[in-house]
Amino acid sequence: MHIHSLTGEFVRPTAETAFLDHQLARTRSLLGFTLLFCTFFYLCFFVTDVAALGLETALAATFPARLLVAVTAGSCAWLAYRRPLSVRATWLAATLAEVVALASFMHIAMQRPHEFHWHAMSLAIMLVVIYLYIPNRLVHAIVLAACSTGVFLALVQGVAPMPFADLLTMGLLLVLVNTFGALAARRYNHVSREEFRLQADLKTAAERDHLTGCYNRRYLHDHLLGLELSRARRFGRPLTVVLCDIDHFKLINDNFGHTKGDEVIAAFAALLVRMTREGVDTVVRYGGEEFLLILPETSLDGGEHLAERLRLAFAGDSALLGDNPFGLHTSASFGVASFDFANTQVRYTLPDLISAADKLMYEAKRNGRNRVESMELK
Template structure:
């Protein structure tokens, strides 16, 4: 379904968290990139599992075929199995943001918790272990897609754990220990900067593309969607979702009564104000995150209501009709214009056995109902189920 209007507040990026300030828009951003994110995550999981286990050879080389060495190899295998389990979880839940994030965090925490244990028994290989830890930190910040805050928490937490292990082990000279701690701080600082810049850049690019899309999809006068959303098949996709899940779908076709008279009597500027006022009323009474308001023609509007039965759509249309008829539009100079509107409704009810193939069927049914209202004198509401043999009882003023 087309998105709701993108206000400046919704598009604000919290630079400290490197996320959109609006949770709903942040979720939209994450879901947009979820296929790409999961592909990167699965590749990182396989790569990490393979090399984490393969480096068990270094344990056997350093410690020999001892019980300690085999325990360390077993720990590496546990981490590898955890990474493979994460791969399976992400593959089975490709549409779940929660699974993606939890898998990333769980595998990283497991691997970083085991790593100091492996290093504890190999003090002579500390230079190699530090290099390995630096690569793991890079993976935390860059290679494993995650929320920026979680990546920082895991990277800093693992570094503190590693530094504490070095201090407790007390196998390094003070100056060497200080150098290693400074390197850990540097690694986290560079990782923080890289991850922050990447997350911010990705969101800024997404924001720009959404703004361009909004300019293409919106009517400049009313701020409603234009007919491009119909031509692009976005509403057919909404109908497909309704068909797939068996949920209801309703549309309301609205037309301002005798709009030509308003233009002729008060001028086109006043007519534009009436149009804008009616559009604002439709948008304010529709559900912000679920419904869509489309400027269908000159003074015609289409309201798309997912998961709304006929009675719900009729009730909403009647509230809009009553509010518009009883709220004159100011046109400047202390003057007001009163107008009414007519409404035709089409509904595909829950588990409908005559589900149409195209969204055009709903528009055609709603149009028929709208013109029935006009024949009956306008300023009314009438609805029908798509494919039904008889109309639903009319609802009029």
């Protein structure tokens, strides 16, 4: 998960999508709170319109714009709080509220043309909110903030021209606000994604075997046993498990060394992952050279067929050990156990299936290794 040096966002779209989905509830909450908070103060500043223009003029000239902001931001806040908005919908709501607020601000500034110094201060505060408190992509925030700054300076020059030195100072101050706002937003992006990356690394370390990348036994007991069993029972589908063990692995370690042994384990794991269904089947490193396959919605015939394909593929991989003086070659023994959970009269559990597969695997060992033994529980 590499983080882009300029935006502070993940370079890989899949990683960025995972982060945004993980943060979505917090993002919606932040958006709703910020919009309500800003709307309240936006309306409160109507008293300054009254002080500057008088009640009747303010009601006609500026109140509709402030009311439009309140309605737009309030609606977007309600959507953020009450509706399961997607990431893109949340960004759209944020952008819509910002555009309406900025456009209304420009209109109000034109109604009070002799106060552009104060308006510049107000715009600076709005830019800080856009960069730091309205959740959006950094590039969207920069475009909105830069465009609004340019429009504001153009209004100053067109509606109430001021000395060049004053205009230059105002422009530089707004550029400074934009620069520090963008840098602060980038830093926040980087810090939040770095935290997410560390959490993901810790989760992977807790769930995955470091050598093969397969799930570990802890994850099996903490998550998979209950999940797969409840799913099989709920839908009344068959469930098959395959327990497999690399043959003569101690001899491989003794004669080739542990580094070669690790290579053999990693290659076997890669084969298992490659030949099972991604997102459906689960590969678990069950022990040193033992692996467990959990195959949802798979009958005994399907499990046997997969195990036989795996057996042939692993035994046919002559490159792992090559021609060696020890006469060793790669092979594995497989135990396949299955139960159809459409049968509600018998209450087998997933540990029952694993135990049966374990016994079958050792039976395959006793019967000469490099073979598949199978059974359907009744």
